[in-house]
Amino acid sequence: MNTLLQTLPKVDELLKDPLFAHTQIAILKPIIQKILQNTREAILSHNIRTLDLTQLKQEILQTYALQTQSTIRPLLNATGVVLQTNLGRSLLHPKLLNEITPLLTSYNNLEYDLQTSKRSERTIHIKHLLCTLLDCEDVLVVNNNASAVFLILNTFAKDKEVIISRGELVEIGGAFRIPEVMKLSGGILVEVGTTNKTHKSDYETAITSETAILMKAHQSNFKQVGFCSSVAFEELTQLAKQYHLIDYYDLGSGYMQGLQIKEEPSLFELCKNHPSLLSFSGDKLFGGPQAGIIIGKSHLINQLKKNHLLRALRVDKFTILALEATLRAYINQEFDKIPTLQMLNTPLQQLAQKAQILLKKLAPIPSLEIEMIEVDSLAGGGSLPQVPFRSYALLCKSVRLKTSTLKTRLQEQGLITRILQDQICLDVRCLFEEDFDKIATIFEKILCPVSSNAK
Ligand SMILES: *Cc1c(COP(=O)(O)O)cnc(C)c1O
Secondary structure: HHHHOOOOOOHHHHOHHHOOOOOHHHHHHHHHHHHHHHHHHHHOOOOOOOOOHHHHHHHHHHHHHHHHOOOOOOOOEEOOOOOOOHOOOOOHHHHHHHHHHHHHOOOOOOOOOOOOOEEOOOOHHHHHHHHHHOOOOOOEEEEOHHHHHHHHHHHHEEEEEEEEEHHHHOEEEEOEEEEEEEEHHOOOEEEEEOEEEOOOHHHHHHHHOOOEEEEEEEOOOOOOOOEEEEOOOHHHHHHHOOOOOOOEEEEEEEOOOOOOOOOOOHHHHHOOOOOEEEEEEEEOOOOOOEEEEEEEOOHHHHHHHOOHHHHHHHOHHHHHHHHHHHHHHHHHOHHHHOOOHHHHHHOOHHHHHHHHHHHHHHHOHHHHHHHHEEEEEEEEEOOOOOEEEEEEEEEEEOOOOOHHHHHHHHHHHEEEEEEEEOEEEEEOOOOHHHHHHHHHHHHHHHHHHHHHOOO
């Protein structure tokens, strides 16, 4: 036993081993120490009787790799769902990134007024564009829409009442629930109406001297059909005006323009009635970076700015610049610079062609049966839950692997798919044609490992 312990290399010896020449000593040393200690203990407890030095070094190298490799990687989205929080929501277009790179890599006037040499506000860069687009009074940008909801409730409804319909007490993925956010912000929730029906009179009857806000929350990820009705935000705005209250709409997605949809009023339409406050996400249908965008009356936005919480919800220059570039794309009607819109807008004919091209790439792979079909894809991200976007997909079945196994293997290689009719469904909507060769290689690697090794 002792002899085995004696053959255990010293930390310093291992550090000098050429095998570790390209590692960082500060990271490597504790790994070596830990592995040597484990080995020592294993020897003492008779769990190992021989020492394989090569294997020991490999273990060190593998641990080092695991601890230093990046864990985030690009993925190919074949689910057809455009907005997925788990996959990073809206993509940013390379053109847009090129526009902002010079500003990210140099100093800039983010918060500096070049006329007065005084400190200014970072959101003014967004304000002038958004006010041009929407004819609104003022704008504030925070970390995400959840922050926007929280900031608004905390500023105007702390220990005061917020009236909201029972049909709008929604839960968004990732544990965002309107009642919980209300509680945390200090606002007192006053539910009115029923799950399926709420009338204007329900709000009106609930108004007391303690009421601060008449709130509407977008149902986002679900849709009520049948015997149901809700009060239009426009009516809430009128009611709020009548009683000198604040009307606030948590819009969730925030649809600006660029899609052929009737289901969702655009921000333009919503702003026509000059609401007190609206808030929406920057990275849902709007198609920009993660942010919470608040628009509304100047005196209210000014009060939001005075809340010390704002400092904790402040966005980085990256967000401001990416938002600004997205807004410029909207102003110039360059929807091709907003991938979310581009993906949702792709004509069916073009998707069919895209599916044909992918089919040709995958067809030569032996043991893969493929069929091209028409499917519905979804906007996702809690947007437009009932609106089907017609698309084309390839249904693939392997004669060698179970579909669930194939799905897992594809995912390990970075291709995210869904299962339809017990087959792998590759919806082409969110795939890029330049990745089709990569997709073919992934299938080859999984289904014919020998032949692809030989290449
Ligand atoms: C998505 C959503 C939120 C949360 O927005 P984030 O930008 O993800 O923080 C809040 N409210 C509604 C209605 C939503 O749809």
